[in-house]
Amino acid sequence: MTDFSARRTMMVDTQVRPSDVTKFPIIDAMLSVQREDFVPSQKREAAYMGENLGLGDGRVLLEPRTLAKMLDALDIGQDELVLDIGAAYGYSAAVIAHMAVAVVALEEDADMARDAEEGLMSAGIDNVIVQAGPLSEGAAEHGPYDVILVQGGVSEVPDQIIGQLKDGGRIACLFMDGALGEVRIGYKLDGRMNWRRSFNAAAPVLAGFEKQVAFEF
Structure with missing residues (x-):
């Protein structure tokens, strides 16, 4: 019988804390959420590895360090509404749910979205709405959002998301x-985006977030 609880503590102690992530809400959420319940059953044993976990079709579950450092930089408040784009099986949304007032978890793969809904329900997390739909279109009906995270690589961000x-x-x-x-x-700020570099990481670029090639005649 695998001791996932020990692996969870080890993940936080060896992957998250050494990456200068010390905010209590993040540490607490990552110690609480059972990551193994938010991956395909055949990947449960690999759930706590310190690298991106392949989910097929160019999709990954971001490594714990990357997600933790993103959350650290965003500093989500308890009164904030968050859009989690590419939520896959719901792990990132489950973690964010511990910090935000509510989370909209957007996932375009219908099977993943259904599994995310079931996993979140089983975990007793009731402040997440799972929305099925194209990732690059966002979820305007629940917005606007205080915070948005994209769970995968991007070459550019669609205007629809920024909007x-x-x-x-x-x-x-x-x-x-x-x-x-x-x-x-x-x-x-005032409708304009100001980007600041945070840290290095890598992940496959999500469909719909590739650079749009302009055609010239």
Whole structure:
């Protein structure tokens, strides 16, 4: 019988804390949420590895360090509404739910969205709405949002997503350039985006978040 509780503590002690993530709400959430319950059953044994976990079709569950550092940089408040784009099986949404007033977990794979809903319900997390739909379109009907996270790589962020961010809000995106990437935090002020570099990480670019090639005639 695998001791997932010990693995969870080890994940926090060896992957999260050494990455200068010390905010109590993040540590507490990552110690509380049972990551193994939010991955495909055949991947449970690998749930706590310190690397992106492949979910098929170019999708990954971001490594714990990357998610923790994104959350640290965003500093989510208890009264804030968060859009979690590419929520997959619901792990990131479950973690964020411990910090925010409510989370909209957007997932375009219908099976993943259904499993996320079931997993969140089983975990007793009742402040997350799972929305099925294209990731690049966001979830405007529940917005605008104080905070947006994108759970995967991006080359550029669709205007539709930026449009769903409140003025004064912030967004965390992992911008990829070839095999290298960096997480940047975008701050929206007076309708304009101001991006600040945060830390290096990598993940496959999500469908709909590739660079749009302009055609010239």
